[in-house]
Amino acid sequence: MKRFCDTILITLCFHSNYHLQYFVAIALLFAAACQAVPIELGHYAPSLVHHAPVLAHAVHAVHAEPVAYPKYSFNYGIKDPHTGDIKSQAEERDGDVVKGQYSLVEPDGSVRTVDYTADDHNGFNAVVHKTAPKIIAHAPVVHAPVLAHAPLLHHY
Template sequence: MKVIIVAAILAVCRGAAGGLLPVAAPYAYGRPLGYPAPLAVARPAYAPALAAPLVGHAVAKVAPVEDYDPNPQYSYAYDIQDAITGDSKNQQETRSGDVVQGSYSLVDPDGTRRTVEYTADPHNGFNAVVHKEPLGAPVVKAVAAPVAHALYH
């Protein structure tokens, strides 16, 4: 019985590939096993001539980037003051060329305002200075009262 099974497996393996099953390279781009090679696609008369003929795959030309800004600039800011949740934070930032300057601040849970002033440029990298100033009482968030559960017997 074992001989018959081995003979059947060998008979299946002997296909049109001359006795071996095709094996795909593990990391190579290619066609899936069992699919024939792609057919050459005829180029329509109105299509421009390409360096290589179309063979089953689309060829895309990459256009050069023409909207390069040698001196990019932007500026933005936001400020959030929410009396219900006690959330208080802001940020502002500007960029001129390769130099970015900005700051942000927020209220820490210990009741201090943390302000970070930063600059970034290709020569010095990113640099930040942190300031803390007391605001008064620590921030207290509302907590629901604990519920006492009665035990019933």
Template sequence: SYPKYAFEYGVNDPHTGDIKSQYEERDGDVVKGSYSLVEPDGTIRVVEYTADDHNGFNAVVKKIGVAHHPTHVGHVAHHVAAAPVVAPIAHHIAAPVAAHVAAPLPVHYGLEHHAPYHYKK
């Protein structure tokens, strides 16, 4: 059958910051589509692609926006009081129990030869 399809989807989750989308269509042996996503630096990466038997796979990548990198505040010293030391509790550990289990005897399957059987006419 002749391959033909088109699909698209998008995600916009404000809780996780996951924002992305994709679109793709195919008509016979020609596929084209695009996808985008928000990078950790705040820029948007857009990839537009095509694929066919003549040109192979080709993609154009674009970056939209200005990267925002968090500023380094520097080292902040934290002073935490040490927790009181408590003497460890002694535990009695029982000696391991040895158990002897008999293993089953190995099974041997001998090679058998079956000569060709000839039916009488």
């Protein structure tokens, strides 16, 4: 702020086309006011956020034991001749071991079968089998012989 006041004072003194005494008096009053009153442009409060020191703690994995022994089995099958949706699935679990199979009929008529197992030791493993598409033999189309031709009618 002092630099600003000095700049104003110098500007008023050297660029006076009017009454020099009038500007000198105003400049001196302005300089005195700048020196007498400290001008604060802003007041900043202390930060209200406190950051605690970062402590690194080891995280231990917690393995939750199941409430009941995990054992189940299910199966289902769908055969919809209207849409051609034919599929089935069967699965069973005993403890940590899951075994199952599903199959479906592909659009080309082949059957895809997947046998799978999953456990904690080996992970998930699947074996895919695919059969050859069904070849549907259609009866040959036989045209009946024409025995007699109908007479042609001419209208003149």
